[in-house]
Amino acid sequence: MSTEPLLAESRRRLQRLSSSSSSPSSDMGYENGMVHEDVLDAYRDDHDADLVTATEARSLSRGLGQRHLSMIAIAGAVGTGLFLGLGGAIQTAGPLGALLGYAIVGLIVCAVTFALGEVAALLPVTGSFVRHAEFLVDPALGFAVGWNLVYGAALSIPSELTAICVLFTFWTEDVHPAAYIMSFITLTFIVGIAFVRVFGEVEFVFALLKVLLIVFLIIFDIIVAAGGIPGIPATGFKYWRDPGPFVEHIASGNWGRFLGFWSVLASAVFSFAGVESIAMPAAELRNPARAIPRACKRVFIRVLLFYMLAIFVVGLLVASDDDRLNDSSGTAAQSPFVIAASAAGISAIPSVVNAVVITSAWSSSNQTLLSGTRVLYALALKGQAPRVFLRTTSWGTPYACVLFYTAFMFLSFLSLDSSALTVFWYLVDLTAASVLVSWITVLVNHIRLKLAVTKQGIPVSRLPWHNWWSYYSSVLALIMCIIILLTGGFEVFTAGNWSASGFISAYLDIPLVLGAYLIFKYIKKTRIASLKSIPLDDAIIQAEQYPDDPQEKSDGWKRAVSWIWD
Template sequence: MFGKSLRRPIWTGSEDDIEAKAITESNVQVGPEQGHGVVQIVDSHEENDLSRSLSQRHIQMIALAGAIDSLSALYNLHSGKYQHYSPSPDPFFVRHAELLVDPSLGFAIGWNVVYGTYLSVPSEISAAVVLIEFWTDKYAALWITLFIIVAFLVGIIVVRVYGEVEFFFATLKILLVAGITIMGLVIDLGGVPGQQRIGFRYWNNPGPFVEYLASGSWGSFLGFWAVMNNAVYSFAGVESLSVAAAETKNPRQNIPKACKRVFARVSVMYILSVLIVGMLVPSNDPSLDDESGTAAQSPFVTAAARAGISVVLSIINAVVLTSAWSAANQSLLAGTRILYGLAIKKQAPKIFLRTTKWGIPFVCVILQTLVATLAYMGLSNGALTVFYWLLDLTACGTLISWSVILFNHIRLHQALKKQGISSQELPWSNWWTPYSSRVALVACIMFLLTGGFSVFVEGNWDTATFISSYLDIPIVIIAYVGWKLFKKTKILSLDDIPIQNALKKIREKLEERISLARGWQRLNILWG
């Protein structure tokens, strides 16, 4: 079971022999050695040891559900643009940071993502326990144990099981968004007996903004900015779509399709849901001060309860519970595959290269499961307190990762221009993304530097908040500088970025073309 590949045994010699063989068998070797070995686009371990079991419907629904959680379809467009031509178990930006910027940046951001994803699993388990407290506050330790066991089983079994689980959860989330949007519209238009039509009255009185830490327009702005910063956590996790590329059938076709199609679909759902939720409940409604962490604090629930539709509370809480479970699964998949990718590049211990006969890096899964036991801290400190603590730590790492993604994309287009290669030669390109990447990079840096802005308001200093908001910044800088000094790497010149080698790989290894939808399948707007 353990230590074998489905197609060939991988532990037939010493670890040093195996690693040397992996380098010589690599599909494409590109870039200068930079003091730590040749940078490779796709390694033989990735080609032979991981199982490509995720189909088009899996990857499309994972993308759609992840974007619904994060409301970040635009981000998907930026990231998917170049992951499809070098699918690997690293998240695209880790491998591409090496290929487009500096091998040391790939090391630093790789370990940063491992740190973030490993912490995300216990934070999501803590969130799940908070949601369960809506029904019962008993047996918290039992619930934590069950979630850890289930997450381990999903992570250790064939990746197709993960795909099916996420497909089911994605379907629930999409149905929930559609259902509460329709319900909210009916309530707002006075479609519930005994309820008056609400319309847009709350947009004028009291208005959309609530004061925070100050009064007047400045307090309203701080309230808006606090919400924007808190929303960062909800954006985390869509990277799992690209991490799964190495285990996806025909990734160069399915990844771009998933990224492109999700944009319009999520934009419609996002705009409608935000529009309607702003119509249902006034911004100063006392119910919005609910800090239980359950569905009780949802304005949709507040509106439904006042309309006499009490069952909505349990339904939303149940689906949000599956969402927390889904997020834990995605973090476990991402964390284990990233650590596996680092081990391939000798940036992590070799033991993490071990895989099961189904292509699962089981040592990575075991380690992440052990880290998940941090969720037990909630038994003494309160699950919600621990959740918010871990939330702050991972939010900072998310913004750093996104900044690297955008910088990679900018470097890609700079290299294309320098080498005289048209962006149209890429399998997928958009004329506007070079400009939007710059705007988004500035926005990410602004959010990163203001993540803990509340502690700088007079009389509001909190050491724990300051550390959790900014700790990740020096960690990444130290990792980058340390690896650079240790391996003596250099920032790649634009001429040395191996774009032609990547395009050559595409031409040499064509995928089987996916057949177009026919008949009734054309009516499938979700993953067809």
């Protein structure tokens, strides 16, 4: 099917809407880095806010750059799961079982980030894959996933603040937890309401601290494993031989070793949680068509490298049957890095790890607040949330959305009462599977984009970013995500292991999302968009007409460290 008539009509529409000025920027509806509102209003009217809207261009500020986006992605993916959670994976599956589990999920993350990058480079809208789902699949899917994310974020932020209180008990229990809660509610609100660049700089610093610590710990643990510390014998692959590379879990023999490996997949998914939110503030990015693909490519390599090396060296230094892995304090005491370093007698490492884990928890709450507010703002743009959430400050922050989430932060005070805390964690468990739901949505969006491009006869070279193999990787990753989603709670169905909370966290999010999808579909009578009807020509023209600014290279001392994000 030829797309020339469609493209010609879209160009004529743009020319009619553009200024009569003879300058190229005016002809394209683009001047001084800002999109003319008449052009964007036309897109909004034509596509019901599927493309970048006048509201976004007018009300939000493009305050995030390449280095912010790259480091935000690192900050989101390298968190408490890496510093505290690897020990549990080794205990359950053994050093090789845990390594294979994280490697498989790492490949899934690769597919997800590339799929998200390709779609977001074409559609750099606020709300990212939530809006992509409405454009490429069905408005009902965007509604269901969007409100699932809003609900999850509203409960995830207070849960992170509660975790911070637990982490501080590693040093002292003399300070009342309410003081920590109130302090971090205030700090989180300040970062959330400030200019988006403030958030970017805070996350940049936190991510840099994480990178420096994990690099130090990996190098230090390799030295310890090799016998480089005087008086400490080399361990080598000692623990791979005894107790062995795999651990039997629930069952015995090879089946039990396989179940141990499989149980790591679900925990590994949540360790990587956060990478899917990389494009949430796309409308607030400078040069999104370049920044998003770069962040997806480079950040994935660094995150995967950190995780693979980290779990490898921890498996060399900590035995899977080490009793210290049973520590459930939630502080640095349970970190396998701390356990590994204890043999070297360096007393400062536990405190350093605990301090960075605190920044990780707060960083996670900041990033969840950013993602949640942008999704809520995007839902309001589509008329699926009250329009009051479109209100922004003069510096471009959706303050009504921030105030909405700030109110939920006070749920963290439930941690001061044991019975209330039990109810609170049940509420949090309702969306524990939302990470996989989000990944599935990202992959479905990408597959639909690739199929629509083929159906409409549009050359893939016209997409801002594309890879020939990404369609196949998305299909394989989608299959794996569905399998992990359906089997992630298999343990509760085995003899003697039933747990209501385990069942809820593994499966209840599925009917919640399906219910929201079907109810919205029934009320609004929405339909799954046909591949031919998806208006890709307008999206491509918008991307072509508004190119990125020339790239600025780091120079001087910045070049020595800019490899982390550049």
